[in-house]
Amino acid sequence: MRTDATDSIDRGDLEALLVDIWKQLLSIEENTIDTDFFASGGHSLAAMLLIARIESSTGISLPLAALVRHSTPRALAAYCLARSETPHIETSLDGTETQAEYLIAYNEPERQTRRSEAYEVYYATAATSAAHAAFCDLVYGANFGQHGMADVAQLDFLIAKMEIGAEDLVLDIGCGYGQIAEYIHDRTGARIVGIDISSSAVARGNERALSSGKPLRFIQMDLQSLSLPEMKFSKTISIDTIYFTNDLQKTLSSIRQHGTETMRLGVFRTFPLRSFTDETWSPHISELGHNLRKLFGGYEAYDFSKEENAHWRKKVEILESLRSESIKEGNENLFQFRYAEARYEAKIEQRRYLFVTD
Structure with a gap:
């Protein structure tokens, strides 16, 4: 160079x-x-x-x-x-x-395919791992089988700022097993539809919804090909999933089209500081901020950067404490999948925000 x-x-x-x-x-x-x-x-x-x-x-x-x-x-x-x-x-x-x-190059087709395959393996494996369940409990405050960065405190903050209630039909983009959606329903009474690219995660989510009788529905779908023409959502949430589109403006436009006139969107998004500095970085210069202003008129950004950087260090510490348990149950690959990511991210200065549209 x-x-x-x-x-x-x-x-x-x-x-x-x-x-x-x-x-x-x-x-x-x-x-x-x-x-x-x-x-x-x-x-x-x-x-x-x-x-x-x-x-x-x-x-x-x-x-x-x-x-x-x-x-x-x-x-x-x-x-x-x-x-x-x-x-x-x-x-x-x-x-x-x-x-x-x-x-x-993060969302080039080949990388997207490899990442989708890795997540399919993750969701198929994590659901039955006691070590992974303990990891989620210790990191997030509850085991929802999650793979993002939002703990229970951040979920509660999202619910409050989005003003989600029993009258809402909510779209959860990247729902995983659907347990975060179930948590939001239990807290608010909202009806929730979730989409995820993982077939095994969606299948488990629908099994849980069927057995519980709760108004939850999960569909295998790529957020880049959103198609739910019979539904109009009053609230849409994306918890650490909006990264996975190679055309952010197109995806956000599709989300907007699937909403009611007064739909609100809530997005948790983390940004590596890279070679920006504290003085030169702002969520308002991000591609997400730019497109939210353009398509939704405006937003509020709530700063969770301090929590984000502590989050990755905590993940490394807890994973190391659960290494032997993970190996004993035959899930060393699952352990390495989480551990390699956590060690890498813990070395990067991060900026995290909840964006909530007006």
């Missing part, structure tokens, strides 16, 4: 290149060297694409924070030519790509 490429670049040429990249990513015709990236519709994912294109075109590696501080082609070109330091560029777990490259 070259970081000394500015030695041979003329300022005017660099500004012209940046103007062209701005135009490509923002899809705007009226674009000058003083066009502000974020004020013109740019967001965090587009920022990662921009940084990647600058490097591929010029060899210049930049931290994402530089774009926030220098958000016009004129200002960013001046920064590139004036800086002397080599930026710290974070890499993925195996070190083969930058973290930005990893995140950009």
Whole structure:
């Protein structure tokens, strides 16, 4: 990765290149060297694409924070030519790509297929593991077989801020076994429909719903292909699942179309800080924030970053205490699936928010 490429670049040429990249990513015709990236519709994912294109075109590696501080082609070109330091560029777990490259490619079809297969194995295995049940109890405060980051306190906060009640028909995107949906129903009386890509998780959820007689229904479905034309939801929730779409705007538009006129959406979403800084990062520059403003008119973002970083450290500690129990019951692969993720995430500074639309 070259970081000394500015030695041979003329300022005017660099500004012209940046103007062209701005135009490509923002899809705007009226674009000058003083066009502000974020004020013109740019967001965090587009920022990662921009940084990647600058490097591929010029060899210049930049931290994402530089774009926030220098958000016009004129200002960013001046920064590139004036800086002397080599930026710290974070890499993925195996070190083969930058973290930005990893995140950009996160929902490529091949990676989505591998991830879906891994989750199918997870849900088929975790349901019968006593060690995993103990892990969920200790980490989340209740065993719902969950694989996200929302503990019971965050679920209760979501219920309160969304004002979910008995009159609501709720769509739960990425419902897993349906036990979080059941918890929300027990707390509120709401009717809930859940979708998940895992057939084994959905089957277990429907078995539980049938035996309990509760107004819960679970459907195997990809959130990228949402199709429930006979239903209009008054509330929709996505708890650590909105990551799994390769077209966020399209998915959010589909969610909006499946709602009543007054539907509210609640999304738990975690962001690795990457090469942003506390001063330059905000949920409002995220792709999610940008699209929620565009499609839903506005939102409130509630900060759970402190809890998120403690969450991953807690996972590592508890998993290590349950290692031998997991191996004894023949679930070493399940243990490694959770442990490898937790160790990796615990090393990354995270920012977590609950987004609730107006």
